Amino acid sequence: MKATIYTGVGDAGQTRLLGNIPVSKDDLRVEVYGTLDEATSTLGLARATTRFQDLCQQIWQLQEELIPVMSEIATVPGTILKKPVPQVSPEQVQHLENLIDRWSAEWIQTGQFITPGGSPASAALDMARTIVRRAERRLVSLHQREPVNPHLLKYINRLSDLLYVLARIDEQRTLKHIISEVVESNYTPPNSSKASLPVNEPKEERQGILTLSDSNRMIVAGIQRAKEIGVPMVLAVADESGQIIQTCRMDNARPISVQLAPHKAYTAAAVRVPTHELASLSQPGRPLFHIDVNLEKFTLIGGGFPVIRHGRVIGGVGVSGGSVEQDMDVAQAMLAAF
The missing domain is CATH 3.30.450.150 (Haem-degrading domain)
Structure with missing residues (x-):
């Protein structure tokens, strides 16, 4: 018999962390990983709407990396599991910083505040960024209640920075693409012949x-x-x-x-x-x-x-x-x- 997606287990407002530990659905740990789940779903919207393959691949990699991150948050320190949950490492934080630097090299910065919505994918990336910021605030609240992996705190912070840069890249590339298409179809410059340049010119x-x-x-x-x-x-x-x-x-x-x-x-x-x-x-x-x-x-x-x-x-x-x-x-x- 095919299993159903609904179980009724959470009908009383309870859920379970890894290790079968029961908690309220508004527990801070649930809030943090639930907020990151919102973010990765929004990243799916960005991945589905970007027209640029390298951005699509980058977004997919971030979605994949968020799965074990959410697992770490869903695990109370000291819980004994059959298979240990990986912890965010300093190398992962450094990797995000390297990605920020690499993508920033393409970004033409304007030095002004950004109004989201320059392209469908950039709007989704900006939405994911603000959701990750909310996850960071919830994580800080959790950290005030109990110790949290310090590299996890840094990772979530850098992730929102990376999403901001990726949004600008998609917006920038989309704008360039649209302008090229519109200019080509709507404007023919005067004297636009392809004549060769006279060799006697300066x-x-x-x-x-x-x-x-x-x-x-x-x-x-x-x-x-x-x-x-x-x-x-x-x-x-x-x-x-x-x-x-x-x-x-x-x-x-x-x-x-x-x-x-x-x-x-x-x-x-x-x-x-x-x-x-x-x-x-x-x-x-x-x-x-x-x-x-x-x-x-x-x-x-x-x-x-x-x-x-x-x-x-x-x-x-x-x-x-x-x-x-x-x-x-x-x-x-x-x-x-x-």
Whole structure:
């Protein structure tokens, strides 16, 4: 006869730890390993939704490792068992720290607070992280009642740190993937032919480098156009990675524009799309909705354009100080001078 999943043993609010020791279902040990059970189930959601195989494998390994960890918590010290339960070791704590360091090498840190939800898997990882934090708090309460393996305390702490980093990696990779897909299907840069580079061009141009001379020329042209329309502007030029090469503030330009213009140049260079196009793709229901939530220096305000040479983005320009239309006008004058 097939066994049923229900037994009725716990109907009176009791359960049993390893070694057949009866305890209340709200006992601190049950609270700790039950909370970790919540975490590993949430990790299953993260594993089922991530599109990246190495992250999927990493999450699965953590789920497998949590099984003996929960067994340790479900064992009262001194309990005699037929098969000893392994204890969390210093080497396991070190292994988590090594994993944190390895994954952190890929993480582009923004230095700002994170709003969870950048991707389905990162949201699940962030949820698992907060559940592990709750398990840690319950474990501290247990430790105040009776001695707990100190390496176990460290392990749970490091685990939540690792989950935070993994969430950022999935979010970061997903964002990059979505942007690539959306840019490819929604935006074709002007002059995007694959023409070969003339051999008589300066070395910097043949290598696709945006030079200070290029920047100066574009800044001068932008200032000239801003004067023609009578609006003091801040103008910025960034290289292909979004790092600012040059910023120029005209007399009486708005203070806020000192921040906005470089952000526009950064966004245009990093995403390789004009910021006004990006704004359109980021409206509710569009593929890049909420793209700017966790990205420092990222803006959806028009006035930023990628700088393109021989079909390749080599930088970006950003202008701020007037209306969006005026900012775009001056930015396009900068590009025309390039």
